[in-house]
Amino acid sequence: MSAPAPSLEAVGMTMRFGDFTALDNVSLSVPPGSFHALLGENGAGKSTLVKCIMGFYHATSGALLVDYREARIQDPRDAQALGLGMVYQHFTLVPSLSAAENLVISRGDTPALINWAAERARLEAFLAGMPFRVPLDRPVSSLAAGEKQKLEILKQLYLGSRFLILDEPTSVLTPDEADEVLGHVKALTVSGALSVLMISHKFREVRAFADDVTVLRRGALAGRGRVAELTNEDMAAMMMGKAQIGSAPPRTGTPGDAVLELRGARARDRSGFKEIGIEDLKVRAGEIVGVAGISGNGQVELMEVLTGQRRLLSGAMTVQGAPYAATRAQARRHRVRYLPEEPLHNACAPHMSVAENLALRDFDSGRNGTGGRIFLGRARMARRAEELIRSFDIRTRGPQAQIRDLSGGNVQRAALARELSGDVALLVVANPCFGLDFSAARAIRDRLMQARNDGVAVLLISEDLDEILELADRVLVMSDGHITHEARADQAKPAELGRYMAGHAA
Amino acid sequence: MADPVDLGLWAVPLAILGGAIRVSTPFLFVSLGECLTERSGRINLGLEGTLILGAVSGYAMSYHSGSALVGVLCAALVGGIFGMLHGWLCSFKGVNDIAIGISMMILGMGLAFYFGKAYIQPTAPRLPAIPFGGWSDIPQLRAALQVNVLFLLGGALAVFLAWMLKNTRVGLTIRVVGDSTDAARALAIRPNRVRLWATSAGGALAGIGGAYLSLYYPGSWNEGISSGQGLMAVALVIFARWNPINCFWAALLFGGAGALGPALQSVGITEGYYLFYAAPYVLTLGILIATSSTERAVTGAPGELSITK
Numbered sequence: 100m101s102a103p104a105p106s107l108e109a110v111g112m113t114m115r116f117g118d119f120t121a122l123d124n125v126s127l128s129v130p131p132g133s134f135h136a137l138l139g140e141n142g143a144g145k146s147t148l149v150k151c152i153m154g155f156y157h158a159t160s161g162a163l164l165v166d167y168r169e170a171r172i173q174d175p176r177d178a179q180a181l182g183l184g185m186v187y188q189h190f191t192l193v194p195s196l197s198a199a200e201n202l203v204i205s206r207g208d209t210p211a212l213i214n215w216a217a218e219r220a221r222l223e224a225f226l227a228g229m230p231f232r233v234p235l236d237r238p239v240s241s242l243a244a245g246e247k248q249k250l251e252i253l254k255q256l257y258l259g260s261r262f263l264i265l266d267e268p269t270s271v272l273t274p275d276e277a278d279e280v281l282g283h284v285k286a287l288t289v290s291g292a293l294s295v296l297m298i299s300h301k302f303r304e305v306r307a308f309a310d311d312v313t314v315l316r317r318g319a320l321a322g323r324g325r326v327a328e329l330t331n332e333d334m335a336a337m338m339m340g341k342a343q344i345g346s347a348p349p350r351t352g353t354p355g356d357a358v359l360e361l362r363g364a365r366a367r368d369r370s371g372f373k374e375i376g377i378e379d380l381k382v383r384a385g386e387i388v389g390v391a392g393i394s395g396n397g398q399v400e401l402m403e404v405l406t407g408q409r410r411l412l413s414g415a416m417t418v419q420g421a422p423y424a425a426t427r428a429q430a431r432r433h434r435v436r437y438l439p440e441e442p443l444h445n446a447c448a449p450h451m452s453v454a455e456n457l458a459l460r461d462f463d464s465g466r467n468g469t470g471g472r473i474f475l476g477r478a479r480m481a482r483r484a485e486e487l488i489r490s491f492d493i494r495t496r497g498p499q500a501q502i503r504d505l506s507g508g509n510v511q512r513a514a515l516a517r518e519l520s521g522d523v524a525l526l527v528v529a530n531p532c533f534g535l536d537f538s539a540a541r542a543i544r545d546r547l548m549q550a551r552n553d554g555v556a557v558l559l560i561s562e563d564l565d566e567i568l569e570l571a572d573r574v575l576v577m578s579d580g581h582i583t584h585e586a587r588a589d590q591a592k593p594a595e596l597g598r599y600m601a602g603h604a605a
Numbered sequence: 606m607a608d609p610v611d612l613g614l615w616a617v618p619l620a621i622l623g624g625a626i627r628v629s630t631p632f633l634f635v636s637l638g639e640c641l642t643e644r645s646g647r648i649n650l651g652l653e654g655t656l657i658l659g660a661v662s663g664y665a666m667s668y669h670s671g672s673a674l675v676g677v678l679c680a681a682l683v684g685g686i687f688g689m690l691h692g693w694l695c696s697f698k699g700v701n702d703i704a705i706g707i708s709m710m711i712l713g714m715g716l717a718f719y720f721g722k723a724y725i726q727p728t729a730p731r732l733p734a735i736p737f738g739g740w741s742d743i744p745q746l747r748a749a750l751q752v753n754v755l756f757l758l759g760g761a762l763a764v765f766l767a768w769m770l771k772n773t774r775v776g777l778t779i780r781v782v783g784d785s786t787d788a789a790r791a792l793a794i795r796p797n798r799v800r801l802w803a804t805s806a807g808g809a810l811a812g813i814g815g816a817y818l819s820l821y822y823p824g825s826w827n828e829g830i831s832s833g834q835g836l837m838a839v840a841l842v843i844f845a846r847w848n849p850i851n852c853f854w855a856a857l858l859f860g861g862a863g864a865l866g867p868a869l870q871s872v873g874i875t876e877g878y879y880l881f882y883a884a885p886y887v888l889t890l891g892i893l894i895a896t897s898s899t900e901r902a903v904t905g906a907p908g909e910l911s912i913t914k
Binding site for chain 1: 772773774775777778780781784785787788789791792793898904907908
C-alpha cells in the first residue's frame, strides 16, 4: 500500500435531535498510524459520533479535520473519497455471494461485463500485499465469523480506505479470532498504512491493541488518555461515572440431583446434511453449565431440541427422570423455563403489551396464574405485571406499552422476569447478554447467578466465553455439533477453550 | 405425410418427448421470468395473469399485423408493463408482494377476457417450427421433433441468465438485492429500482410464454388457454432451486407430465386417462411436499424472499 494513513480530528462536535442532545461538544484526535479506542456504554454517543464522522448524520455544530484540512462530509461517499471506511458491528457482506463477488461488487466502478480471470489476478495481487487472506470462492455464508470480519476489513482496504472505523468488531468472534484480526489491524497501523478508530467495550482489547482512548458518557467527553497510563478501573470509572460497577453475587450452595439429562441424542442440523450429537449432558440443580462455542456449531439446534422444536433422531431427553418432549404441559409440570436468544423475536409477541408478554407462561393455566379458565384475568395480569416490572427494574412507559418499544436490555429483563417468576427447576438460556451494555448485562447475569444459588439448574448456551467463565460451574465446548471438551470453570484456561472452540485441539 | 407406423407402447415415451418439448415452453418462459424476479428478492404471483394477457395481446397483434413475431414482441411489451405495475406497487412501504401478485393475476385475467372476446373467432398467423426429424422415416418421431423457435430461444435464455447472474454487474446487483436489502443499501444500490426492472423483465418473459400458448400450442385464443402454468411456475422455480439452467430441466419435466394424458389417450387407453391430465398438478403438489421440511432451511433461496423468510 502506497498512500500513508491520514489523521483525523473532530473538534467540538455537537449533535442534537430535537430537544435531545446526543453528542455534546466532543473533541477527538487520531494521529496518522495510531490505534484509537472509543469507549462508552450503550447510548453514550459513540455511534452518533462515528455516524457524524462518516456523513450519515450532519453534526449540529463542530468541525472535522482530515489530514489537518477541514473536511466537509455530506454523505458516506464523501467519507469514502477521503479514505475513511467503516466496518459495522453487523456484517454488510452479501451471504450468498462469494468473497470475490462481494469485493468486486462493492467497488463503485464494477464493469458491466466482469472478466473474472482479470479480476481474480487483481484480487490475488491485492491479497499478496495483505497480512491475512480469506478463501475467495466460497459463499460468504459458509465462512466463520472471524473470516467474515477479516473480509469486511479487507473490503475496506480494497476500496482504498486508509482510516478505519471499527464498530465493536469482535462481538461475534472467539478470543483467539479477535486477537488475530486485531493483531493484523494493529500491524497495519504500526507500519503506518492505516489509522484506526475502534468502538469497543472490552477493556482487554483496548488494553492489548489501542494506543489512546477516548471515553464518552451520556453524550459528553468523560475522559481520555494514553492506554498505557490508565488502569481498567480508571477507564471503568470514566465510563460509569459515580455509579458502582458492582461485582457478581457470590456463588453459594452445592449442586443437587441431575435435573436435565440428554443421552445419545442425535438430531439433524439446519442444513439437513449433518447431524448434531450430544452423548451425555447433565445439568444438576443449583449449578450453571455453560456451553461455549463459535456461532453455528450446533448451539441453535441444541436449543431447538431442548425446546421441542427439533425432533430427536435417537437418544433420550429426560427432566427430573421423566421422558421430556418439551410440550407445554410437560414444561409446566417439570417447571422448565427458557430464555432463547433475541427474545424479542424468539420469546415475545412484539406487538403485544408488556403485561400480556409477561403473562404468556400462565395466562391459560386456570389457577394460581394470571389466567381464568375461559376468560383472561386482565386485572390479575396487570397487577402481576406491575410487580414484575418493579422487581426486575424493567423500564417501560407502563404495562400496556408494546414490548417492541422497549430497549434490548429491558426486553431481555422482561423475558427473564417471566421465565424466572414462580417456582423454576430448570432454566435454559441462550446468549442472554448479546448486544447489551455493561449495566444491563450485569443485571441479567446477577439474576442468573441468583437463580443458581436458589437451586435452579441453569444451562447457559453462549458465544461469549467471558460470560461463561464468569457464571458457569462447568464449561462444555461445542464444536461441529458435538461436545468436544469439558472442564470446571475455575480451572479452565480461555486459550485452551478457544482452541477446542475452533475445532483444532488435540 | 406417410402413414403412421404402429409403434406399440413406444408411442407413449415418444408422445411424452414431443409433448414435453411442446408443452414445456410456456413453463420455461414463465419460470425464467419468475426466477429472475425472485432472485431480486420479490415474488410475483401475478404471472398467471401476465401469461393470459400475453396470450391475448400476442394473438391480437399477430392477427392485425399479420406477423406472429410482432405478436410475440407485443406480448413481451404488455407483460413487461404489467410486471412494472407490480414492481411499482410493491415499492411502497407496507405493500405485500404476494397480495399484489394475486390481485394482479385476477386483474390480468379479467383484462384478457374482456379484450379477448373479439378474438375467439378469427385466425391469426402462427409461429413457425423447425423440423428436426427429417432424418427419420417415422412420422410420429418427425411430429415430436417439430421444435418451435421459442423453445430453442428459451433454452438459450436459460443459459444466458445463468451466465448473466455470474458474470455481469447487472447480475451481481440483482443477487445482492435479492439476498440482503441492507447490504444493497450499504453499496448505494437502490433495491426498489432493481426489483422494479427485474419484475418487469420477468413479466416480459411471462408475456412471451403467453404468446406461445395462443400462437403455437394449443395455437388459438380462448379463455381456458392457460391451465395454471403461471402458478405452477412458482413451484417449479423452488424445485429448480432458483437456478435458470435447472428451470429448463424442470420445465421439460413439467411439460412431460402435462403430455402424459394426451400420450396415453393416443395409444388407445380410453379409461381413466383423464386422471393423467392431472399429472402436472400432482407433480407440483408432490414436489412442494417433498422439498419442504420443518427442520431444514431451503438451500439456494434468495434471503429477501417473503415466502422463505
